[in-house]
Amino acid sequence: MSFLSSMGVIRFWRTALTLLLGITFFTSGMAKLYYNHLFWGWIGPVWLAERLQPFQLGLYVAFIAASQLVTGFLLLTRRFWLLGAVLLVPMLANILLVTISLQWPGTPYIVAVLLLMNLALLFSEHQRLRVLWSRAAYVPASAGPARTVTGHVVWVAGLLLSVSAAPISYVLLPLSYWLAIGGVVLACCSFLADSYSPRRLRATMP
Structure with a gap:
């Protein structure tokens, strides 16, 4: 019984982290791409394109925003959430280095916390991901259609x-x-x- 209850807790927190990260990056990508940034989102900055435009990085910002939108959608809709979590690692690492390089106060800490949350999410599925570094076969339990x-x-x-x-x-x-x-x-x-x-x-x- 204790094993089943612990598995239930893991599933609960995994779902909660997946939805939180999904909402965060889906809305963040939308807010950057939307007309006058008129889309709700708690993480920014939505004015990233304006700040990086003098460095001729407008296309880069559009790519980051589109990547956030798609990755957030993968996590939020749950069908391909593990793929979204894997893709989120290099994107968050990239954003973290950009914010550190530009010396934005506070933002690197927020991104670092989101990165740790994503790594915790991936660790919860280490049995499935170990095929990347091990020959051990993974046989998933039957769950749903x-x-x-x-x-x-x-x-x-x-x-x-x-x-x-x-x-x-x-x-x-x-x-x-x-x-x-x-x-x-x-x-x-x-x-x-x-x-x-x-x-x-x-x-x-x-």
Whole structure:
């Protein structure tokens, strides 16, 4: 019983960290790309492009913002959260060095804490990740329906909706918010699409 309860605690904190990091970087990327930065987010700076433009780094900032958006989406929608956590390591390390180099007060500490949180998230899945440095095979426990092409298509459609929200914000701001939120909701529903995929339904028919 104690083992099961400890596993439950680990799953709870893993989910909490995943959602926190997902919301943080999804909103951060959106806020940098949105019209007049009119998208909520608790971590910045949204004026990164303006600060780095004199160094001819505008394209770099756009790349960072898009990477934050996609990585945050991976974590937030949970379907490919482990991939998002892996991708977040080099991005956070990159942001940490940039903020240290520019001597921004306080920001490196915040980024360092987020990096430690992400490393803790990855450590919770060390059994799956050990295939990167070991030949030990990993046999995952069965949990829920298998991932299907239908579910993947639904998830990608959600990602495209959310990504399209940023450029649409320059044309029709209210619609862009609905697209951003709708894309996240649709991607979260990809697990339901797995259960109702045509192949799985045919396999369960008498």
